[in-house]
Amino acid sequence: MLNILKLKIMTQYKGLKYAVFIGGLVTTISLALYPIVVDPMINTEKYKQIQKITREGIKQEEIQPGNMKVWSDPFDKKKS
Numbered sequence: 001m002l003n004i005l006k007l008k009i010m011t012q013y014k015g016l017k018y019a020v021f022i023g024g025l026v027t028t029i030s031l032a033l034y035p036i037v038v039d040p041m042i043n044t045e046k047y048k049q050i051q052k053i054t055r056e057g058i059k060q061e062e063i064q065p066g067n068m069k070v071w072s073d074p075f076d077k078k079k080s
Contacts, residue, residue, distance in 0.1 A: 038046050060070045 064070055
């Protein structure tokens with residue numbers, strides 16, 4: 001009797017149930033990460049526009065700590 005109760009309590013996923021469980025877990029994690037990771041990489045213009053609007057009144061030279069130079073892209077081609 002005790003062994004039967006242990007088996008009922010300690011049920012394990014096997015076969016199709018295991019595959020469905022793992023598939024559901026992967027799907028849930030993927031759906032949670034999509035708007036955080038994938039969408040900003042695909043729709044960069046949308047996020048650039050949002051940054052442009054929110055940083056409109058901010059002058060980076062004034063808020064830069066320690067009189068440091070404002071970051072610029074070292075690989076950006078110089079306009080001649």
